[in-house]
Amino acid sequence: MINPDLPRIDQVKDSFDEILRNGKITNFGKFVRDFEAKTHEYLGVETVSLSSGTVSLIFGLQALGLQPGEKVIIPSFSFVATAQAVLYAGGIPIFAEVEDDLNVSIDDVERLLSEHDDVGAVIAVHMYGLPAKASDLERIVSAASERRNKKISLIFDAAHAFGSAQDGRRVGSFGDMEVFSLSATKVLVAVEGGLVATKHPATANRIRNMRNYGISSNYNAHFSGVNGKMSEFHAIIGLHNIQHIDELLEIRQVKARNFRKIIAENTQFGLIEWPEDTIHTIKDFTVLVPEESDPGYRDRLTRYLGDNGIETRSYFYPPIHEQEYFKTFSTRKLPQTESLSRRVLTLPFYTSITDEQMGYVTEHLCHFERELS
Ligand SMILES: Cc1ncc(COP(=O)(O)O)c(C=O)c1O
Secondary structure: OOOOOOOOHHHHHHHHHHHHHHOOOOOOOHHHHHHHHHHHHHHOOEEEEEOOHHHHHHHHHHHOOOOOOOEEEEEOOOOOHHHHHHHHOOOEEEEEOEOOOOOEOHHHHHHHHHHOOOEEEEEEEOHHHOOOOHHHHHHHHHHHHHHHOOOOEEEEEOOOOOOOEEOOEEOOOOOOEEEEEOOOOOOOOOOOOEEEEEOOHHHHHHHHHHOEOOEEEOOEEOOOOOEOOOOHHHHHHHHHHHOOHHHHHHHHHHHHHHHHHHHHHHOOOEEOOOOOOOEOOOOOEEEEOOOOOOOOHHHHHHHHHHHOOOOOEOOOOOOHHHOHHHHHHOOOOOHHHHHHHOOEEEEOOOOOOOHHHHHHHHHHHHHHHHHHO
């Protein structure tokens, strides 16, 4: 399933040669600095590179001032890292519903903000790279902050969404902060890594200190911090990939639109809404098994596709509030999340996928639906 976009060796050989010869393999060398400069230029806000998306979320919450025991509203329909980061940062996750597009429900976030008076932050996820409704979230979080006379931070978990855009606004500058993952399954790959993007320079600086054991100079820690650095090896890969990101996105948009079209024309599988004017990374190409299908349908389909060499995933099932470790934080049923998470099926999709491969997958969906379901 992982088919990352990576450079050929000849495209990065000189850079690797350079660091292996001069020994400058970490500690904010020229490639990390260059990667940060390029991401800054691309996103138009301050950027800080880190060792993973999860660490970026933890640092981000803390740098924005989350206090121990404060609540953080997150969608339950996400990868578990979103919730783990909240706990590691000292917060308590409160789970929100999603809308039909699998992004967080604005009405539900608004309801939770009015019911809980100790919310320190809201995290929305740009699911699979489809931007969440940023303006609505900015409006309701800022209204709640005013009512409370206390700043509630708005963070976007943009792990899937480097390069996405909505209403002419590129993901990266929404809310107080956006957090990207650069791991192997993402569209901008640095092997492993994370990136914080924020309009607030002081917050970016706080994170720069946090990622270096709290040290800002002369081995003298002025702040709390751990090791959250990106190495030069990772930065070289990230740097190569960011120079090709628009090209990759263009290819992915065309292929994904085509894949959607043939699935819609030939099967009953549900597609997730994707507005025309939105740039979507399609980090995962996820369809929905028919609503009326029986509980074993998705498992049978997964097995059938697997037997035919088609690897799939159920991203994201189980939803976080149903996972063993997080059940204790779950205070209510989330019917829409529970229903949609039982219907999602993530099909093979990567930048180099061919029309034949998409056709092969669609044929098998069709065959299963007609003959085997
Ligand atoms: C929504 C979401 N948030 C956070 C992360 C964590 O990113 P990382 O694996 O870089 O720590 C992921 C990783 O897949 C993710 O899907």
